[in-house]
Amino acid sequence: xxxxxxxxxxxxFHPLGSAARLQLAAHAAQxxxxxxxxxxxxxxxxxxGQLGVVFxxxxxxxxxIADFLAPAVRLVIEVxxxxxxxxxxxxxxxxxxxxxxxYRVLHVDAELVxxxxxxxxxxxRDALAEIARR
Numbered sequence: 118x119x120x121x122x123x124x125x126x127x128x129x130f131h132p133l134g135s136a137a138r139l140q141l142a143a144h145a146a147q148x149x150x151x152x153x154x155x156x157x158x159x160x161x162x163x164x165x166g167q168l169g170v171v172f173x174x175x176x177x178x179x180x181x182i183a184d185f186l187a188p189a190v191r192l193v194i195e196v197x198x199x200x201x202x203x204x205x206x207x208x209x210x211x212x213x214x215x216x217x218x219x220y221r222v223l224h225v226d227a228e229l230v231x232x233x234x235x236x237x238x239x240x241x242r243d244a245l246a247e248i249a250r251r
Contacts, residue, residue, distance in 0.1 A: 198227035
């Protein structure tokens with residue numbers, strides 16, 4: 118199978134061996150099987166190209182797993198819940214690395230998704246519109 122551009126970019130910054138890539142893919146599959154409540158809610162609005170782009174969920178990007186990815190526009194969406202509250206420094210480092218790989222990262226608060234998903238989806242639409250203007 119020919120190398121994809123995103124794989125080439127990925128290897129330039131953080132090479133992963135094939136065993137690590139397989140392990141990351143397996144972990145992503147496990148995460149897809151048991152989404153959080155907020156991920157399920159947001160996915161219902163993102164799936165099937167409802168916002169004009171195709172999103173994938175719990176997908177490896179480089180050495181990370183993105184909650185949601187729109188590969189055509191290089192948009193990563195992270196649903197930030199309690200887990201992320203303690204990981205601000207690590208999340209910021211991850212965002213910088215993803216930006217160097219050409220991705221835009223949008224953080225959406227899990228509580229917002231659960232309380233007012235329309236506002237969360239509006240933030241996604243705004244990010245997509247901003248990307249389209251570039």
